[in-house]
Amino acid sequence: MSFSLGNIFKQVQSLAPKSETSLLGIDIGASSVKIVQLRASRGIAVLETYGEISLGPYGNQPIGKSVKLTPEKTAEAITDLMKEANITSRTGGLSIPFSGSLVSVLDLPNVDEEQLKRIVPIEARKYIPVPVSEVSLDWFIIPKEEGEQSAFDQLQDKAPVRAKGQEVFLVAIHNDLLHQYQTMAATAGLTVNFFEIEIFSALRSALGHGIAPILVVDLGASTTKMYIVERGIVRLTHLLTQGGQHMTETLARTLEWDFDKAERVKRERGLIDSTAYSVDENDRIKTALLSTLTRVFSEVNRVLLSYGQRYNKNVAHVVLTGGGASLPGLAAFAKQNLSAEVDIANPFGHTEAPAFLEGVLREIGPGFAVSVGLALRNLRHS
Ligand SMILES: Nc1ncnc2c1ncn2[C@@H]1O[C@H](COP(=O)(O)OP(=O)(O)OP(=O)(O)O)[C@@H](O)[C@H]1O
Numbered sequence: 001m002s003f004s005l006g007n008i009f010k011q012v013q014s015l016a017p018k019s020e021t022s023l024l025g026i027d028i029g030a031s032s033v034k035i036v037q038l039r040a041s042r043g044i045a046v047l048e049t050y051g052e053i054s055l056g057p058y059g060n061q062p063i064g065k066s067v068k069l070t071p072e073k074t075a076e077a078i079t080d081l082m083k084e085a086n087i088t089s090r091t092g093g094l095s096i097p098f099s100g101s102l103v104s105v106l107d108l109p110n111v112d113e114e115q116l117k118r119i120v121p122i123e124a125r126k127y128i129p130v131p132v133s134e135v136s137l138d139w140f141i142i143p144k145e146e147g148e149q150s151a152f153d154q155l156q157d158k159a160p161v162r163a164k165g166q167e168v169f170l171v172a173i174h175n176d177l178l179h180q181y182q183t184m185a186a187t188a189g190l191t192v193n194f195f196e197i198e199i200f201s202a203l204r205s206a207l208g209h210g211i212a213p214i215l216v217v218d219l220g221a222s223t224t225k226m227y228i229v230e231r232g233i234v235r236l237t238h239l240l241t242q243g244g245q246h247m248t249e250t251l252a253r254t255l256e257w258d259f260d261k262a263e264r265v266k267r268e269r270g271l272i273d274s275t276a277y278s279v280d281e282n283d284r285i286k287t288a289l290l291s292t293l294t295r296v297f298s299e300v301n302r303v304l305l306s307y308g309q310r311y312n313k314n315v316a317h318v319v320l321t322g323g324g325a326s327l328p329g330l331a332a333f334a335k336q337n338l339s340a341e342v343d344i345a346n347p348f349g350h351t352e353a354p355a356f357l358e359g360v361l362r363e364i365g366p367g368f369a370v371s372v373g374l375a376l377r378n379l380r381h382s
């Protein structure tokens with residue numbers, strides 16, 4: 001590779017912006033691109049502009065659908081978005097989807113950093129299903145906790161490995177994927193100063209600074225991502241290949257609507273009854289939406305329970321992010337159905353914005369968790 005990934009991980013840190021220039025956070029999701037432009041002023045991250053563009057129409061698909069586009073097509077969407085949102089900066093951080101990365105934990109002997117640099121690529125071969133030469137690697141040592149078995153696992157059914165030496169959190173990203181991102185960024189005229197796996201971006205903007213374990217659930221279009229963070233460190237990750245798109249598809253099928261209409265109705269009324277529909281229709285809409293949601297939430301409860309049992313700790317707090325977290329009526333449903341306290345993320349709460357925007361930023365905020373998190377890291381490290 002002609003460039004270094006740099007440190008693609010960042011722990012959740014306090015916000016201490018240093019830069020005076022405007023920088024971007026760009027999240028290329030399965031269904032839409034989210035962009036945020038921040039400027040640091042007197043230690044505060046000032047929100048200059050933000051925007052979102054659906055990718056569906058760039059692949060002849062409806063809004064809300066996930067699409068696989070060429071880097072050039074994605075660049076076209078980003079260029080359109082930058083114009084629409086009056087983006088003036090061309091420099092920023094770009095997220096890498098969790099689904100496009102391989103996350104594992106290596107159990108290694110207690111050796112120093114220099115030796116680790118040699119050992120990790122060799123050990124990584126056991127965990128990565130493709131030749132190590134085809135991927136870019138990054139890692140950090142997971143801090144130990146007294147009496148702990150394994151600081152991390154991926155919700156596999158096998159028992160966690162007892163750590164004898166030190167545990168190293170390893171991420172591998174396929175070079176092809178990085179090349180695609182580079183082509184896309186170059187086509188869109190962007191200078192990417194770092195890539196970051198979306199996990200770490202979302203955590204930066206979705207969480208405060210507590211030490212207790214928290215489960216963050218990112219309700220995306222094609223997937224639902226779950227991360228447990230404790231003392232600022234990611235302890236568990238879990239990917240569910242079901243998301244908001246599945247909800248829309250079920251709604252469309254049940255009510256015999258096209259995808260567009262189902263997507264619109266889902267976003268506008270969600271789980272809340274509307275006078276625009278008959279009692280029977282209201283019931284059918286709700287039942288359709290709940291069929292996916294119930295499945296997703298039972299998986300969330302399974303993750304909570306599994307982590308709690310394994311480490312004998314109670315994960316008492318869940319934070320919902322991703323576009324799906326804006327579903328009207330979701331907070332109430334989540335509170336009833338999850339065995340933990342529930343909050344909807346407010347990523348823009350980390351930024352300073354005009355007061356009149358507060359309501360709308362809160363409403364659309366969850367979908368911007370990754371892009372806001374990227375822009376925040378950008379400011380701190382420039
Ligand atoms: N107000 C809303 N109510 C309900 N669902 C919504 C709302 N706004 C967006 N969504 C849904 O959120 C999903 C998109 O969320 P998000 O933008 O976080 O996904 P993505 O980043 O494109 O996808 P992924 O994370 O899977 O790569 C879509 O399924 C969309 O229908």
Ligand SMILES: [Mg+2]
Nearest residue numbers: 029030220322
């Ligand atoms: Mg996403």
